Amino acid sequence: MRAPISAAIAIAFGLVVLAGYFIDVPLLTNLKDILVQWGFILASVALLIGVANLFVVHWGKIRKNHPNSAYSFLVIISLLATLVVVGLYGPTGTWSLWIFKYIQLPVEGSLMALLTVILIYAAARLLRRRIDLFSLIFLICVVIVLIGSAPIFGVDIAGLPGPAELRALIVQIPAVGGARGILLGVALGSIATGLRILLGADRPYGG
Amino acid sequence: MNLVDALVSPGGLGLVLVFIFMGIMVIFAVAGRGRPRQNLREIPAFTKLGNAIGRAVESGTRLHISLGWGGVFDIQGTSGLVGLSLAERIARLAAVSDRPPVVTSGEGTLGILSQDSLRSVARAIGAAQQPYIFQGRVSGLTPFSYAAGALPVILDEQVSATILTGHFGSEVALIGDACERRDGFTLAGSDSLPAQAVIAASVEAPIIGEEVYAAGAYVNAGPLHASSLRAQDIFRWLLIAVILIGAVLKLGGVL
Numbered sequence: 313m314r315a316p317i318s319a320a321i322a323i324a325f326g327l328v329v330l331a332g333y334f335i336d337v338p339l340l341t342n343l344k345d346i347l348v349q350w351g352f353i354l355a356s357v358a359l360l361i362g363v364a365n366l367f368v369v370h371w372g373k374i375r376k377n378h379p380n381s382a383y384s385f386l387v388i389i390s391l392l393a394t395l396v397v398v399g400l401y402g403p404t405g406t407w408s409l410w411i412f413k414y415i416q417l418p419v420e421g422s423l424m425a426l427l428t429v430i431l432i433y434a435a436a437r438l439l440r441r442r443i444d445l446f447s448l449i450f451l452i453c454v455v456i457v458l459i460g461s462a463p464i465f466g467v468d469i470a471g472l473p474g475p476a477e478l479r480a481l482i483v484q485i486p487a488v489g490g491a492r493g494i495l496l497g498v499a500l501g502s503i504a505t506g507l508r509i510l511l512g513a514d515r516p517y518g519g
Numbered sequence: 520m521n522l523v524d525a526l527v528s529p530g531g532l533g534l535v536l537v538f539i540f541m542g543i544m545v546i547f548a549v550a551g552r553g554r555p556r557q558n559l560r561e562i563p564a565f566t567k568l569g570n571a572i573g574r575a576v577e578s579g580t581r582l583h584i585s586l587g588w589g590g591v592f593d594i595q596g597t598s599g600l601v602g603l604s605l606a607e608r609i610a611r612l613a614a615v616s617d618r619p620p621v622v623t624s625g626e627g628t629l630g631i632l633s634q635d636s637l638r639s640v641a642r643a644i645g646a647a648q649q650p651y652i653f654q655g656r657v658s659g660l661t662p663f664s665y666a667a668g669a670l671p672v673i674l675d676e677q678v679s680a681t682i683l684t685g686h687f688g689s690e691v692a693l694i695g696d697a698c699e700r701r702d703g704f705t706l707a708g709s710d711s712l713p714a715q716a717v718i719a720a721s722v723e724a725p726i727i728g729e730e731v732y733a734a735g736a737y738v739n740a741g742p743l744h745a746s747s748l749r750a751q752d753i754f755r756w757l758l759i760a761v762i763l764i765g766a767v768l769k770l771g772g773v774l
Contacts, residue, residue: 315639330534330537331534333530334530334531334533334534334537335525335526335528335530335531335534336525336528336530337525348592351592352592354628355590355591355592355627355628357627358626358627358628358630358631359626359627359660360627361627361630361631362626362627362630362631362657362660363627363657363660365630365656365657366656366657366658366659366660366668369656369657378675379675380671380675383671416661419663420661420663423663423666423667423690423693424663426693427689427690427692427693430692430693430696430721431689431692431717431720431721433696434692434695434696434717434720434721435720437699437721438720438721441723450719450720454720491712493728494712494715494727494728494729495712496755496758497728497729497732497751497755498598498710498728498729498731498732500729500732500751500754500755500758501597501598501601501710501729501731501732501733501751502594502597502598502710502732503537503540504540504544504732504747504748504750504751505597505600505601505732505747506597507537507540507541507544507747508544508735508743508744508747509600510541511541511544511545511743513741513742513743513744514600514603514604514735514740514741514743515636515639516591516600516603516604516632516635516636517632517635
């Protein structure tokens with residue numbers, strides 16, 4: 313058996329936390345709260361390690377003179393500058409918020425705008441890649457919901473339900489039903505994944 | 520509340536259901552032991568994945584597995600954990616490739632777990648002298664920075680197939696588009712509904728809903744993966760029955 317001690321510790325702690333969520337006994341719930349708090353502290357440390365990993369990967373690209381190392385240089389400079397500014401002025405300081413408002417938000421907004429174009433292109437490409445009944449239903453629903461959401465097309469035709477009504481019909485009945493069905497499947501899959509880890513069949517902690 | 524009262528409370532009954540689920544998984548795993556192949560319905564995405572792994576090994580190109588940015592401390596993390604199992608299995612299958620697989624993630628814990636899993640694969644395949652033969656990287660710590668950080672891996676590192684399994688948002692389309700531009704194979708699945716909608720439209724091999732959690736069974740990650748699918752099926756039918764009975768009782772005015 314691979315790494316039996318770490319597996320035993322993980323399984324024991326997992327069982328205690330699982331029982332603590334379901335059984336309202338002070339000893340178990342207190343133990344569960346303490347273990348979860350430890351988990352959050354470890355996750356915060358992992359975040360720092362993640363930042364260090366990001367730094368190391370980009371530093372490695374600069375050292376190896378990678379063709380796009382200029383971008384890596386930019387990442388490292390931005391990372392260090394943000395670290396210094398937030399370290400000096402705190403996360404809610406004027407300059408920290410300036411970085412967030414005038415650099416991060418516009419960059420992520422631009423990516424979001426780019427995403428809109430990519431999604432329209434992807435929807436069009438779907439017809440070329442997979443022409444089947446579900447793709448057609450998917451695209452028809454997308455078009456109806458888009459038209460129903462845009463005010464310029466919010467014109468009702470006499471005797472027919474308008475785009476807004478059709479949109480509401482799609483969003484409130486089949487979409488909600490489908491989403492709940494998918495979420496039930498996801499919930500069952502999550503339980504199975506957690507139980508496989510508790511049984512030691514999946515060991516994301518390596519060992 | 521004493522222990523007996525706690526066990527017969529709704530929470531206690533929930534725990535009993537979880538243990539029944541676990542019992543069914545174990546029973547089917549033991550019953551299925553020794554059988555060379557489980558009867559699994561065909562999911563085209565996983566058939567294509569097997570072919571893509573074979574092609575990547577033969578052509579000496581890289582496989583890229585992306586685990587998303589869901590933390591392991593909430594429900595968003597479970598699909599990332601499935602991705603980890605998949606990454607470990609794929610790393611074993613593609614270990615002989617000239618360019619071993621690379622795993623990216625958008626969360627610190629997932630990043631550490633991916634490195635640890637890959638290192639254990641390196642030890643298992645006898646590459647203990649090269650523990651960093653596989654690479655686990657954190658590509659960014661916000662959804663968009665994670666996607667932006669994953670793009671250079673796809674565009675610059677001769678990646679022929681990308682497997683996206685984890686918690687994503689709509690930014691997953693950026694990664695899917697980069698794969699498409701490279702003419703690479705992309706398999707993607709997520710627990711997130713917005714991401715699933717985007718994946719269905721933009722990716723060559725989408726896996727929808729609970730199919731994400733079946734990934735391990737389709738890459739032969741172990742008997743408990745296949746048996747957990749059976750347990751899920753049993754509980755799904757139970758849930759359907761409960762929902763239908765509830766609807767009938769509501770219609771009849773009983774509830």
